[in-house]
Amino acid sequence: MIRRHQSMKFLGGYYAFPGGRVDAADGATDALASCYGLDVDAAEAIFPGHDGGPALAFWVTAVRELLEESGILLACDAAGRPIDGRDPATREVIASLRKELMAGTPLPALLARAGWRCDVRALRFLSHFITPTSSPIRFTARFFLCRVPADQAPALFTEETSEAFWIHPGEGYRRFVAGEMKMAEPAEYGLGYLAQFRSVDELWAAHANGQHKFHGVADRMNALWKDFDWKANRFPSPAR
Secondary structure: OEEEOOOOOOOOOOEEOOOOOOOHHHHOHHHHHOEEOOOHHHHHHHOOOOOOOOOHHHHHHHHHHHHHHHOOOOEEEOOOOEOOOOOHHHHHHHHHHHHHHHOOOOHHHHHHHHOEEEEHHHEEEEEEEEOOOOOOOOOEEEEEEEOOOOOOOOOOOOOOEEEEOOOOHHHHHHHHHOOOOOEOHHHHHHHHHHOOOOOHHHHHHHOOOOOOOEEOOHHHHHHHHOOOEOOOOEOOOOOO
16 A cells, blocks of 8 residues: 555545546557457457546556556556566666656557566456545546565655555455545545455456456545545544
């Protein structure tokens, strides 16, 4: 999990999963062509009725944001062989690609230069949330599961986050309930859902069909967040 910088105007200081906005470039022809393991039509079947661009762009965004926020790259060569993070030279290339990505070079161009593709086989759809109607910033967000490559380790990058750490889903949910970690519904629901599984293998098997397992509960979200002070970034103090 990561913690958003306290200074961020939207949910500053809240704990969340790595991720971010779908950029127009994520849906460009070269970005879609860089994907290995899922094509445009198959992605549309998973996200039926999606507006605003090709559904496969969400997978590209997931790969890009994971590299930006954790230094992990889900990639393979043209034949589908995953990159080998045990190789020091490969680790150096990943670090260099992230640096150039943060400087503005598009991900497809970086991958093409390295002879790699986005390995979207590593991603499975988890959930779909839409922000409460009271929020001054509205968006629809989709969340994915992935197995972290055994030969890559996540790292903390401080452009947008102040903390980054591994935590057991059940412990994360306990800290949320205890008021020790502030979270919005996507993180809260996600941890509660993940905590039901005894292992990553069991979780992965439950998502073998590629379909999401739950939506955000819109009525609950709208009711819970209607009094949130978005400018002060806090709920009102309880009456005494």
